[in-house]
Each structure stands twice: as structure tokens, then as C-alpha cells.
Amino acid sequence: MKFIILYIIANCYLIALDLKGISNLKNWIILQEHPVKIEWRDFKGFPISRAEKVLEHNMLLIANVIQDIGNYPVTFKRITKTKILEDNIVQIVLDMPFPFSGRDYIIKYNIEKNLDKWIFSFYSVEHNKGILDPRNVRLINAAGVWELIQISPNQTLVSYAWNGELLGNFPEFGLEKAWITQGTEVLNWLNESLSNGRKS
Numbered sequence: 001m002k003f004i005i006l007y008i009i010a011n012c013y014l015i016a017l018d019l020k021g022i023s024n025l026k027n028w029i030i031l032q033e034h035p036v037k038i039e040w041r042d043f044k045g046f047p048i049s050r051a052e053k054v055l056e057h058n059m060l061l062i063a064n065v066i067q068d069i070g071n072y073p074v075t076f077k078r079i080t081k082t083k084i085l086e087d088n089i090v091q092i093v094l095d096m097p098f099p100f101s102g103r104d105y106i107i108k109y110n111i112e113k114n115l116d117k118w119i120f121s122f123y124s125v126e127h128n129k130g131i132l133d134p135r136n137v138r139l140i141n142a143a144g145v146w147e148l149i150q151i152s153p154n155q156t157l158v159s160y161a162w163n164g165e166l167l168g169n170f171p172e173f174g175l176e177k178a179w180i181t182q183g184t185e186v187l188n189w190l191n192e193s194l195s196n197g198r199k200s
Contacts, residue, residue, distance in 0.1 A: 017044075017046070017123045017124065017141060017143040017163065018121070018123060018143065019043070019048065019121060019123075019143050019144055019145045019161050019162075019163070020119065020121045020145055022043065022048060022050070022145060022161045023147055023159065023161075025041065025043065027041060028040065028041045028050065029041060031176055031179060031180050032180050032183075032184070035053070035184065035188070036051050036052070036053045036183055036184045036187045036188065037051065037052045037053065038050070038051050038179060038180045038183040038184065039052075040164060040176070040179055046141060046143075046163050046164075046165060047163070047164040047165055047175065047179075048161055048162070048163060048164060049161065049162055049163075049164040049179040049182070049183060050159060050160065050161040050162075050183070051159070051160045051161075051182075051183030051184065051186060051187050052157070052158065052159045052160075052187075053157075053158055053187045053191075054151065054155060054156070054157050054158070055155070055156050055158050055187075055190070055191050055194070056154060056155055057154065057155075057156060057191070057194045057195075058153060058154055058156065059116070059118055059148045059149075059150040059156040060118070061194060062118075062148055062156055062158060062190065062194065063113070063118045063120070063148055065190060065193055065194060066120055066146050066148075066190070067111060067120060069082050069084070069090050069092075070082060070084065072092065074193075075189060075190065075193045076185075076186060076189050076190075077185070077189060078094055078095050078096075078182075078185065079092060079093065079094055079095075080093050080094065080095050080102070081093040083129075083130070085106065085127045085129045085130055086127075086129075088108055088109055088110065089106065089107070089108050089109075089125060089127055090106070090107060090109070091104060091105070091106045091127070091129075091130040092104065092105055092106075092107070093133070093136065096170075100168070100169060100170055101135060101136055101137050101168050101169065102133070102135060102136040102137070103136060103137050103138075103139050103166065103167075103168070104130075104132060104133065104136045104137075104138055104139070105124055105138060105139040105140075105142035106124065106125055106126065106127050106130040106138075106142075107122040107123060107124055107125065107142055107143075108122065108123060108125045109121065109122035110122070115150075116149065116150040117147070117148065117149050117150070118146075118147075118148040119145060119146065119147050119148075120145065120146040121144070121145040121146075122142070122143065122144055122145070123142070123143045124139070124140055124141055124142040124143060137166075137167050137168035137169075138167075139163075139165070139166070139167060140167075141163055141165060142162075142163060143162070143163045144160065144161060144162035144163065145159075145160075145161050145162075146158070146159070146160050147159040147160075147161075158187060158190070160183065160186055160187065162182075164178075164179050166178065
């Protein structure tokens with residue numbers, strides 16, 4: 001009985017962090033319009049940030065880079081390490097500016113696609129092979145979603161939403177600046193990777 005209760009609680013917890021339908025929410029607070037639109041809002045008690053920009057690249061080429069998790073440290077310069085733990089489960093380690101500790105998280109991801117839309121969603125899980133470096137802080141509530149919408153063969157609306165809490169010793173007053181920095185960096189690095197000829 002005890003294990004059944006724990007199982008139900010765990011599954012409710014994961015559902016609470018599912019950001020797949022986040023694009024349908026309204027009343028976002030805009031933090032920045034250009035060069036990348038950055039906004040945030042509260043969702044089930046978590047601060048959800050969203051970055052959005054139209055990239056002059058084919059939707060499927062962008063999708064190939066996003067799902068190429070093994071090369072994240074090449075594409076996204078703040079990521080220092082990725083480790084595939086099993087199918088659709090990965091550990092990601094992030095560098096943080098001094099004097100803050102690095103962050104890491106373990107996620108399970110899912111991909112949905114059709115002719116003109118592609119979605120990559122993820123949420124936090126536990127895994128016995130995901131060893132935490134004692135110098136880092138684990139983001140136990142990590143969750144996010146990439147959404148690509150094809151505008152034309154070489155133009156795509158890219159949206160990336162994520163749980164913006166940073167935990168550890170990061171001050172709350174610095175969160176909005178951190179979200180602006182993170183969202184702008186992520187979409188600019190993605191664009192640079194594709195502009196430099198990276199296809200997968």
C-alpha cells in the first residue's frame with residue numbers, strides 16, 4: 001500500500017511539471033522584446049520562462065540540432081557535459097557565472113512531430129546512474145519544452161520554455177536577469193550553430 005501511494009504521488013508530481021501545453025497560456029509578463037522575446041509567468045507555483053524568435057532555417061534542421069543531445073556542449077556553450085543514461089533519459093550539467101555553483105538535472109524527454117510542427121518536451125526524473133558532482137546543485141524540478149512551427153521552408157518560429165527556478169545560492173532578485181540572459185543565449189547559440197553549417 002505504501003508503494004502504491006508513493007507511485008501515485010510521484011506521477012502527480014511529474015504531471016504538475018509538464019510544460020507541453022504552456023503555449024496555450026495567456027498573461028505572460030514580457031521582460032525583453034529584442035533580439036529574442038523573453039517572457040515569464042507563474043505556472044502551478046513555478047516561474048516559467050519562455051524565449052521566442054523566428055529563425056531563418058528549416059524546421060527539421062533546427063529539430064536535428066535540438067535532439068542531438070550528445071553535442072549540446074558544442075551548441076550551447078553553457079552546457080559542459082551531457083550523459084545518456086538510457087533511452088530518452090539524459091543528465092545535463094551547466095556552468096554558472098562565478099560565484100555560483102554549477103547546476104545539473106536529469107530529464108526524460110519526448111518528441112512529437114507532424115508536417116509543420118515539432119515538439120521536444122522534458123521533465124525531471126531520478127536515475128541511479130546520474131551521479132551528482134558535490135560542487136553542483138541539482139535542479140530537481142527541471143522541465144521544459146521546445147516548440148518549432150514552420151512558417152516557410154526556410155523560416156521557423158522557435159519557442160523554448162523552461163522552469164526558471166535555479167535553487168541553491170542564486171538570489172531571487174537576480175532571476176529575471178538570468179532568464180533574459182539564458183533565453184537570449186540559447187536561441188542565439190542555436191542560430192549560430194545552424195548558420196555555421198551544423199545540420200545534426
